[in-house]
Amino acid sequence: MPLRNVERTPAPVWNALVAGNERFINFDEDRPNQDAPRRRQLRDGQAPAAVVISCSDSRVPVEIIFDVGLGDLFVVRTAGEILDQAVFGSIEYAIESLGVPLVIVMGxxxxxxxxxxxxxxxxxxIPGGYQRVLIEKVAPSILEARAEGLSTITDFEKHHVVATVDQILxxxxxxxxxxxxxxxxxxxxHYQLSDGRTVPVITRNVD
Ligand SMILES: [Zn+2]
Incomplete structure (x- = not known):
């Protein structure tokens, strides 16, 4: 079912995004909500279905990956999907003021x-300038992962997503x-660049 028709509760929204990601994986995109009527409709306000906290990496364009369009997702992107007060404020705004029922963290x-x-x-x-903050924010996740016996970069990427979800909560x-x-x-x-798949590493209230 297209995202615009689903009930605004966690599981239906997540299922619609999984379906959109499947279309993207299979090069069978609908590219919904990207036409003139949708643009005009959105002049009056927004009701996005999810808030996404993603890495800024140019290979991770959130709306394309989930095959959605204008007004569908409230997206916060920082390098390494790190959290700070502005990010927390953005997530809380999406939930409290826009009634968004789903939070997605994407590494x-x-x-x-x-x-x-x-x-x-x-x-x-250690990079200089403000890049240093990226290292400082990601480091605890990697130290935690290593303490659990994990050792590959892929493991660290996945654990950083789990740790970020834990931090939000x-x-x-x-x-x-x-x-x-x-x-x-x-x-x-965890988004796989190689095949376009978004693999869940932690879920709450969507099963
Ligand atoms: Zn990244």
Whole structure:
């Protein structure tokens, strides 16, 4: 069912996005909600179906990957999908003010921020300027992953997604409360550049 027709609760929205991702994987996209009527309709407001926190990587264009269009997703992108106050404010705005029922955290294969952080932890260069904050924000996820015996960059990328979901739930009482009641769902995915698939690594309220 197209995203615009689904019930605005976590599981139906997630299922519609999974269906869109399948179309993208199979080069069978509908490219919905990208026409003139949709543009005019959106002058009066927005009701996106999900908020997505994704890496800024140019190979991870969120709307294309889920085969959706204008007004469908509220997207926050930072290198390494890191969290700060502005990101938390954006997620809470999407949930509280726009009534979004689903939060998606998207990491991906071959993530430069994760690789750079792993290299820095191994004694490599730490980038200067504001790039330093990226390393500082990703490092705890990698240290945690290593403590659990994980060792590959792919493992680190996936664990960083899980740790980011955990952080969202532990640091925002507003989001945590809505996930506890089932009103809001949360899914962490690892996007595979090679085949276009978004593989869930952690889910709440979408099964
Ligand atoms: Zn990345």
């Amino acid at each position: 991906h294969e071959s993530c430069g921020a994760v690789k750079a952080t792993a290299d820095a932890l191994d004694g490599g260069d 532990s640091r925002s009482p507003e989001i945590h409360a809505k996930v506890e009641t089932g009103e809001v769902g949360i899914v962490g995915v």
